[in-house]
Amino acid sequence: MGAKVTTAIVLYKAQTKKNGKHPAKLRVTYNRKQMYYSIDNKERVYEFTLDEFNKVIAPKPRGVFKDIKLEFSLIEDKAKKIITSMDSFSFRQFKTRFGIAGGDLTNILYYFERRITEYGDNDQWCSWAQFTTAMRTLKRYFGSNQVDFRELSAHELEKYEQWMTSQGLSMSSIGSYMAATRTIFKIAQREGAISKDFYPFGEGGYKLPSGQNIKRALKMSEIEKIYKYECEAFSPREEAKDLWLFSYLLNGANMNDIIRLKYKNINDEFITFIRRKTRRKSKSTKPISVALTDDLKRLIDKWGNKDRSSENYIFRFLNEEMTEKQIRRCLDRLIKRTNDQMKKIAKEVGIEKTVTTYTARHSFSTVLKRSGVSTEFIGESLGHNNLRTTELYLDSFEDETKKEVAKHLTAF
Structure with missing residues (x-):
């Protein structure tokens, strides 16, 4: 490691x-440079007078000072493990790995907390929600705030999946939580916290359940039923219906992007925006440009802010004073409210599928595919960075196509 x-x-x-x-x-010294790191944690804040601190570091401390000295020793041991695992030392890398004071490098929940904090700091709220729920579910299963990586063998993960199924979780949710757990394993191995020999996923190990065959997309006839559905003007149900249609017509834009739209995103012919989900992943992310149709204009005129200043939000869900956490809470409430109303609308018009805000996105992509539009164009319209993601959106379409093709085999 050098010095x-x-x-x-x-x-x-x-x-x-x-x-x-x-x-x-904690003072770390390298190449004559010194950096200091907080060692406080949820259980204890380490602050002392000079006399109290001298009692802690004395050769034979007594009582509570003896306990604190032992805690100091454990914190230093963990810091040294991090340093030893690094190929080349840097203060920045050490700070990232050290994280919260005294973080236990064998505890998978410690790594979950670190990852969740990173997602929150970067406004990646979908990932934040996924990893937060995955961590809470793991805590519930083990009934502990301390879960050693080594406890999660392939066999234990199978039992964990069975337990989640017994709790009423869908295979889609289980797959999402297991994918988060797999990501945490990879991070811990990359940082040298656990051996690369111990990896319960992959060939010969635990395999994530797949929820890819769930059909979320609606047929054109079903979308027409929603479009023509009549309800009380400016009621919660009409708001939900119009937001769903706005999402469908705006290239399947998700609610997080819709509520953040401002009038500066609109010109005479197009609505242009960059997806929140992908804007931090690539410096070359292309903006999504959607033709400003009469239907989109109508919905904006109906529900939009009357003051069309460029920095004003189009819809009145947010204001400039709101923090990211407040925006996230507002978004969660809006999605739940919209989903509840859309399920009622679907039932009334005779749609047997579950209709949610996510259905609008899948329906947009599937309608384009059925119309003969290329997968590449659909991917660009959705803001995807790779075709594989787009193909997953089109699974239900492909299944129906196979059935239609099969009919032709005996069309004699």
Whole structure:
């Protein structure tokens, strides 16, 4: 690793708290440069007077000071494990791996918490929700806040899947949570926290359940029923119906993108925007440009802000003062409200499939495919970065096509 890296827990006297005490911090020294890291955690805040700290680091501390010295030792041990696992040391990489103070590198929940924090910091709220729910489900199964990676063998993952099924979770949800768990394994192995020899997924191990064959897309005749459905003007049900149609007509845009649209995204002919989901993944992400049809104009005139200043949101769900967490809560409530109403509409018009905001996206892509539009064009319209993702959206269409083709075999 080159120059030696040293660690020590010291009293950081450069910072004084309101109670007159100073925080204890982990000091890391490398190439004569020193950096200090917080070691506080959910259970304890490490702050002391100079006299108290001297009692902790004394050769033979007593009582609570003895316990704290042992905790210091464990924190330093974990820091040294991180340093040893690094091919070449950098303070930035160490900070990322050290994370919350005293993070247990064998505890998969520690890695989940770290990943969840990263998603929140980057406004990746879909991934944040997926990993948060996956972590909570794992905690419930083990009944603990401490789950060693080694407990999750292929056999244990099979039992975990069976338990989730018994709790009423769909295979789609189970697959999502297991995919998150697999990602956490890969991160921990990449950082050297666990051996690459222990990997319960893949060939000969646990295989994720697939929910790809669930048919979400609607036929044109079913979409027509929703389009022509009449309900009380400006009622919650009409709001849900119009938002669903707006999503369908706007290239299957998801609600997170719709509620963030501003009038600056509109010109005389097009609505142009970049998907929130992909904007951080690639610097070359292309904007989605959708023709401003009469139906889209009608829905904007009906539900949109009357003040059409360029920085104003088109719809009145958000305001500039809202934080990302407040926006996320607003979005969750809107999706739930819309889904509840759309399920009632579907039942009334005789659609047997479950209709949600997600159905609008799949319906858009499938209608285009049935009309002979290329998969490449559909992928670009959806804002996908690869064709494989687009192909997954078109699975239900392909299944129906196979059935139609089979009929021709005996058409004599």
